Amino acid sequence: MKKVFVTRKILSEGLDLLAQNGFEVEVTTKDEPLTPAELMEKSKSVDALICTMADSINKDFLEKNTHLKIITNYAVGVNNIDLEAAKKFGIAIGNTPDVLTEATAEIAFGLMICAARNFRSAIRNAEEGKWKHFEPQGHLGHALKGKILGIVGYGRIGKRLGEMAHGAFGMDVRGYKRGEDLIAFLKDVDVLSLHIPLTPESRHIIGKKEMAALKKTAIVINTARGDVIDQDALYEALKRNEIFAAGLDVTTPEPLVPTHPLYSLPNVMILPHIGSATYEARRAMSIMCAENIMKAFS
Numbered sequence: 001m002k003k004v005f006v007t008r009k010i011l012s013e014g015l016d017l018l019a020q021n022g023f024e025v026e027v028t029t030k031d032e033p034l035t036p037a038e039l040m041e042k043s044k045s046v047d048a049l050i051c052t053m054a055d056s057i058n059k060d061f062l063e064k065n066t067h068l069k070i071i072t073n074y075a076v077g078v079n080n081i082d083l084e085a086a087k088k089f090g091i092a093i094g095n096t097p098d099v100l101t102e103a104t105a106e107i108a109f110g111l112m113i114c115a116a117r118n119f120r121s122a123i124r125n126a127e128e129g130k131w132k133h134f135e136p137q138g139h140l141g142h143a144l145k146g147k148i149l150g151i152v153g154y155g156r157i158g159k160r161l162g163e164m165a166h167g168a169f170g171m172d173v174r175g176y177k178r179g180e181d182l183i184a185f186l187k188d189v190d191v192l193s194l195h196i197p198l199t200p201e202s203r204h205i206i207g208k209k210e211m212a213a214l215k216k217t218a219i220v221i222n223t224a225r226g227d228v229i230d231q232d233a234l235y236e237a238l239k240r241n242e243i244f245a246a247g248l249d250v251t252t253p254e255p256l257v258p259t260h261p262l263y264s265l266p267n268v269m270i271l272p273h274i275g276s277a278t279y280e281a282r283r284a285m286s287i288m289c290a291e292n293i294m295k296a297f298s
């Protein structure tokens with residue numbers, strides 16, 4: 001009987017499927033990610049892993065676990081996995097594309113509205129008892145209708161966000177094409193949304209120079225990975241009101257400690273990486289991980 005270890009408690013649909021197909025499934029009993037030593041220990045005696053982006057599947061881990069047939073990430077992004085080393089050691093890698101496209105595009109869309117209309121500072125204001133009157137000039141934000149939405153990473157999720165934004169607000173959607181002049185592209189956009197996978201090439205693709213190219217009224221949305229933005233440059237731009245606002249579902253590091261200076265800014269909305277967190281997406285991700293494993297053994 002082939003054994004599968006699951007590094008976090010996930011929705012059970014895929015695990016049931018594995019059990020029905022003759023796999024022995026063990027799920028961690030912890031409510032937090034395993035330490036590297038725990039992961040190493042647990043992996044020794046199994047044939048496949050379902051892991052999350054919190055698990056560092058690096059060269060050392062892979063070299064010591066060449067008996068694993070497949071490791072499947074409970075995510076579409078695989079930046080936590082050394083793909084080259086996995087290939088070298090003959091370990092198949094799986095992920096969960098497509099099934100979380102809608103959920104992640106919805107979060108980007110939601111963040112875009114929240115950032116454009118100052119949800120964060122307005123909610124704080126109401127909760128802190130500062131809502132005394134209707135404010136004719138308070139909480140002013142920017143309309144989205146007809147504005148330019150620039151998407152860096154025009155793949156599944158980026159395109160779906162583009163459809164939503166065009167359909168709902170008639171936004172002029174522009175996908176950045178590799179090789180194009182990024183600075184020139186950024187100069188025009190009203191909202192910049194990032195959907196690019198994190199690789200050595202895309203790390204800090206939006207840095208100080210790129211931030212400076214954006215309009216003072218620009219909004220930055222990131223639902224990809226924290227490191228595609230130079231977070232210090234983003235912080236400075238937001239603090240000095242060189243851009244209008246940001247909506248982030250991803251940060252560097254994750255979790256972002258509550259004392260982090262970004263939280264002190266009224267014009268940034270931070271979510272704890274919930275892009276794929278719908279019942280529908282997470283169920284489908286569970287099933288896709290199971291299918292990845294079954295395929296690897298068939």
Ligand code: DGY
Nearest residue numbers: 074075076077275276
């Ligand atoms: C992914 O799938 O890569 C997401 O970031 C996890 O929710």
